[in-house]
Amino acid sequence: MEFTLNQIAEMLNGRIEGDGSITVNRIDKIQEGKEGGISFLANEKYEPYIYETGATAVIVSQDFVAQKSVKTNLIRVKNAYTGFTQLLEAYALILKSYKTGVEQPSYFDESSSIGENHYRGAFSYVGRNCTIGNNVQIHPHAYLGDNVKIGDNCIIYAGSKIYKNTQIGNHCEIKSGAVIGSDGFGFAPQEDGTYKSIPQLGNVIIEDHVSIGANTTIDCATMGSTLIKKGVKIDNLVQIAHNVIIGENTVIASQTGISGSTEIGKNCVIAGQVGIVGHIKIADKTTIGAKTGVPKNITSSGQTIFGFLGMDIKNFLKSYSLFKKLPELQDRIKELEKKG
Known part of the structure; x- marks a missing residue:
């Protein structure tokens, strides 16, 4: 089942940077993205993948600033994680076969x-x-x-x-x-x-x-x-x-x-x-x-x-840091007792 980026952007109240007429038919992880797939970037540790992903489009937050050239199409939304969740929910509804x-x-x-x-x-x-x-x-x-x-x-x-x-x-x-x-x-x-x-x-x-x-x-x-x-x-x-x-x-x-x-x-x-x-x-x-x-x-x-x-x-955490030092503190106490 295929959707254009324009259709997805409209559903997510997002803005296209790229070709909105292109279609996608799959949801991919950004590090595994291939042509025809759509991914998202919400965690900064995954940012390097956006510059090399093969995904057709990536959903990003409005405030995302690319540090170098991005080859894929972008869909900017208020919050990338929330937007991608909305997309997953809609996709799940399509895939789910409601029996009667x-x-x-x-x-x-x-x-x-x-x-x-x-x-x-x-x-x-x-x-x-x-x-x-x-x-x-x-x-x-x-x-x-x-x-x-x-x-x-x-x-x-x-x-x-x-x-x-x-x-x-x-x-x-x-x-x-x-x-x-x-x-x-x-x-x-x-x-x-x-x-x-x-x-x-x-x-x-x-x-x-x-x-x-x-x-x-x-x-x-x-x-x-x-x-x-x-x-x-x-x-x-x-x-x-x-x-x-x-x-x-x-x-x-x-x-x-x-x-x-x-x-x-x-x-x-x-x-x-x-x-x-x-x-x-x-x-x-x-x-x-x-x-x-x-x-x-x-x-x-x-x-x-x-x-x-x-x-x-x-x-x-303060108590645990002291707990880890108990053997060392015990040795120091023994030394002080000997000196006393």
Whole structure:
């Protein structure tokens, strides 16, 4: 599928430097660009490639200043990374084959309803009293329990399990193997040393424009709702416990675990293998580095937290620099003791 540079520039609200009538049919990395491909430059360390790339066109930011002659055509946009992301999104929509119709065998309870232009794959299951919107794709082996609600333009990928009473908004993606609404980890210790299971009676609510990664688990609330607010992006293999609240536009990387009843603010960035204890609050715009343990509330917005038993990253780096010097400091102490 081919597009002229003029068409792309119009879509990105950009400005052409070169021949706008030339067509491209492929997206390339700038260092691997060849004729017919379009690339982008957003990181200055890749700038040398723009002078030698074979790509037909490169998307650059408005303030890009070439240090020598550029042979390729340029499309200048406000922000090259954002512009290229828009192009990728549009390209993905073109490539994505939206299926419609119903494959058999599959099960759809007669008490449930589904909107227009839907797709239900083979061996999918939809339980009682479900309400499903327009343009929803339910792929093979996906399971929807009773009383599930799903908005418009959602994709439920193969093998996903959505337990009863879960509510999912519009424009959401639930990737393969994700489990939404399973019982929270609730057990009461008994006098004889055993544990008694606490019924988990709540549900999970997922708002609009949320992406849930493959094999991620989100537990239902003990009472009330586990809440994933709009715009949240969750990676693969993440565990979110009962009654957790994730604020708007927060992103969470793989292998993170969030314990029960914790509230995470909006626009937070949580890196991989982070462990967060239960019943705490994390302020808006907090960044938590990989493998950090978070044992208490983070009350100030905009902090970066790092380290086992997480602390402010500047304090952590100062402490770590001293830690590395401990053997040297120990030797000096021994020398001083001998002199004393």
